[in-house]
Amino acid sequence: MKSLKDILYGVGLTAVSGPTTVMVNNICFDSRKVGLDDVFVAIKGTQVDGHRYIEKAVDSGAKSIVCEELPELMVNGVTYVEVQNGNSALAIMASNYYGNPSRNLKLIAVTGTNGKTTISSLLYQLFKKAGFKVGLLSTIRIKVDDTEYPTGHTTPDALTINKHLALMNEAGAEYCFMEVSSHGIHQKRTEGLVFAGAIFTNLSHDHLDYHKTFAEYRDTKKKLFDQLSQNAFALTNIDDKNGLVMLQNTKAKKYTYALKSYADYRAQILENQFNGQLLKIDDNELWSRLIGGFNAYNMLAIYATADLLGLEKLEILRLMSELENVEGRFQYYISKQKITAIVDYAHTPDALKNVLETISTLRTGNEKVITLVGCGGDRDKSKRPVMGHIATEFSNKVIFTSDNPRTESPATIIHEMEAGVEPQNAMKVLSIENREQAIKTACQLAVAEDIILVAGKGHETYQETNGVRIEFDDYKKVKEALAALGK
Numbered sequence: 001m002k003s004l005k006d007i008l009y010g011v012g013l014t015a016v017s018g019p020t021t022v023m024v025n026n027i028c029f030d031s032r033k034v035g036l037d038d039v040f041v042a043i044k045g046t047q048v049d050g051h052r053y054i055e056k057a058v059d060s061g062a063k064s065i066v067c068e069e070l071p072e073l074m075v076n077g078v079t080y081v082e083v084q085n086g087n088s089a090l091a092i093m094a095s096n097y098y099g100n101p102s103r104n105l106k107l108i109a110v111t112g113t114n115g116k117t118t119i120s121s122l123l124y125q126l127f128k129k130a131g132f133k134v135g136l137l138s139t140i141r142i143k144v145d146d147t148e149y150p151t152g153h154t155t156p157d158a159l160t161i162n163k164h165l166a167l168m169n170e171a172g173a174e175y176c177f178m179e180v181s182s183h184g185i186h187q188k189r190t191e192g193l194v195f196a197g198a199i200f201t202n203l204s205h206d207h208l209d210y211h212k213t214f215a216e217y218r219d220t221k222k223k224l225f226d227q228l229s230q231n232a233f234a235l236t237n238i239d240d241k242n243g244l245v246m247l248q249n250t251k252a253k254k255y256t257y258a259l260k261s262y263a264d265y266r267a268q269i270l271e272n273q274f275n276g277q278l279l280k281i282d283d284n285e286l287w288s289r290l291i292g293g294f295n296a297y298n299m300l301a302i303y304a305t306a307d308l309l310g311l312e313k314l315e316i317l318r319l320m321s322e323l324e325n326v327e328g329r330f331q332y333y334i335s336k337q338k339i340t341a342i343v344d345y346a347h348t349p350d351a352l353k354n355v356l357e358t359i360s361t362l363r364t365g366n367e368k369v370i371t372l373v374g375c376g377g378d379r380d381k382s383k384r385p386v387m388g389h390i391a392t393e394f395s396n397k398v399i400f401t402s403d404n405p406r407t408e409s410p411a412t413i414i415h416e417m418e419a420g421v422e423p424q425n426a427m428k429v430l431s432i433e434n435r436e437q438a439i440k441t442a443c444q445l446a447v448a449e450d451i452i453l454v455a456g457k458g459h460e461t462y463q464e465t466n467g468v469r470i471e472f473d474d475y476k477k478v479k480e481a482l483a484a485l486g487k
């Protein structure tokens with residue numbers, strides 16, 4: 001139990017009714033999960049207003065309420081606290097409740113449209129190899145040194161973040177690498193965290209359902225840099241046209257990386273093959289198992305970060321050459337008949353284009369590129385025709401199929417992808433709603449040396465339709481389908 005007063009330290013209160021000396025069991029922002037003596041924080045969400053559930057929270061045992069507007073009906077014996085912003089209060093309260101764990105380690109944020117999971121997971125791998133105890137908060141998993149925890153978000157809610165940071169403190173972790181999504185910043189899930197540094201990867205088309213305009217999406221990402229302290233570093237990719245925007249108002253020490261521009265950290269691609277690429281970084285050569293121009297950026301960001309965190313340059317390069325790609329990121333399988341199947345999490349236009357361009361640089365003859373791709377439901381609809389266009393422009397054959405349809409009609413999503421196909425590419429397209437059937441068809445169409453790209457779901461092991469998740473793993477499915485065909 002902790003006192004409400006201590007938990008509220010640093011939260012600006014606009015009104016208080018009742019004693020703040022009351023003891024609190026847990027902090028809770030969902031009335032359905034409230035227990036005895038909890039403090040319930042009412043959040044104005046995207047679907048409903050949490051203020052509607054204040055009474056229900058009190059009925060379930062909440063002894064204190066944090067909200068943006070005091071309710072008309074206030075129950076005796078319950079403390080009501082009014083704050084300016086519920087999300088912001090929740091984040092600061094979560095940090096206080098868990099003992100402000102971000103202050104006890106070096107927390108590094110990775111933000112941008114693509115590359116967050118790759119960079120944060122590989123930094124985790126690298127610092128582990130260097131002998132440190134390390135934490136990771138990523139789309140795929142949370143790691144408290146060697147212990148793994150599942151996650152449902154790229155950037156979890158503030159309570160989940162701080163709970164795991166506290167576990168990292170207990171485990172003696174010195175570093176934590178975390179992905180910071182634009183939803184996370186906008187919903188203030190990361191407020192109150194003390195970052196030792198932040199990395200910007202790139203900015204391209206995504207989430208325009210949520211942010212409405214590209215400028216708003218960009219400015220949301222920028223807020224992460226605006227909030228850094230002068231002791232932190234801000235590392236940005238200046239080949240991206242928004243790279244310098246991130247540094248405009250930051251107090252942090254500024255560093256840049258680039259392949260094409262003059263920058264503090266520079267890399268050059270010397271050679272590119274299917275099993276790796278040769279990079280030149282800081283006048284030293286590095287063999288990277290991760291291929292493609294986009295991964296040269298990721299590797300450079302990793303190198304720069306490790307350098308800024310004080311690791312020795314040659315040691316960083318040695319450890320980087322041992323790094324393995326992350327699941328579902330250009331994960332490939334070569335079949336008996338030498339058909340190459342690539343599973344990749346490209347779920348944005350830019351990622352899809354990068355992966356297909358990388359594949360095209362690796363082609364040696366007349367092999368076909370067969371791309372299978374869908375778009376997620378209840379997500380940015382404007383990505384769909386663009387991804388339909390890119391897939392058909394850069395492939396010989398394309399199968400449009402379902403990603404996670406969520407609450408949308410799979411057929412409608414596919415039609416929206418088809419709308420982006422140029423007339424001259426229409427002949428390349430097949431549309432098969434059922435993803436398993438689509439994978440089988442791609443495998444039937446492939447002959448020796450062909451390349452099948454299964455895009456969009458990467459590491460995911462499920463497919464979600466109308467709230468129901470079935471087991472689904474692209475890598476397993478494509479391997480099974482090729483084996484069943486004796487290919």
Ligand SMILES: CC(=O)N[C@H]1[C@@H](OP(=O)(O)OP(=O)(O)OC[C@H]2O[C@@H](n3ccc(=O)[nH]c3=O)[C@H](O)[C@@H]2O)O[C@H](CO)[C@@H](O)[C@@H]1O[C@H](C)C(=O)N[C@@H](C)C(=O)N[C@H](CCC(=O)O)C(=O)O
Pocket residue numbers: 029030031032042043044045046047048049050051053152153154155156157181182183184187
């Ligand atoms: C659109 C979005 O981001 N929604 C997130 C948000 O939920 P919300 O605002 O919709 O919540 P709401 O349903 O309106 O409810 C408002 C409040 O009332 C409360 N409530 C509600 C009902 C009730 O009976 N009682 C009650 O107390 C809720 O607990 C909540 O506090 O806050 C929730 C708690 O933190 C999140 O779990 C939820 O993520 C949803 C599930 C989601 O799918 N988010 C995705 C889009 C997301 O965040 N993705 C990014 C990655 C994107 C990327 O990088 O590509 C991520 O960081 O994971």
Ligand SMILES: Nc1ncnc2c1ncn2[C@@H]1O[C@H](COP(=O)(O)OP(=O)(O)OP(=O)(O)O)[C@@H](O)[C@H]1O
Pocket residue numbers: 112113114115116117118119139154179181201202294295297298328329330344345346347350351352354355458
């Ligand atoms: N630096 C990069 N630039 C452009 N595309 C990239 C980059 N790194 C990875 N990609 C592409 O984007 C896909 C997703 O990569 P990754 O999972 O690292 O991104 P993310 O930012 O974590 O995505 P999410 O927002 O879903 O968490 C990869 O499968 C690859 O196709």
Ligand SMILES: N[C@H](CCC[C@H](N)C(=O)O)C(=O)O
Pocket residue numbers: 154347375376377379403404456457460
């Ligand atoms: N972080 C992204 C992941 C998209 C992955 C794709 N497979 C989908 O389900 O749309 C999002 O939540 O928008």
Ligand SMILES: [Mg+2]
Pocket residue numbers: 116117118138139140154179
């Ligand atoms: Mg991610």
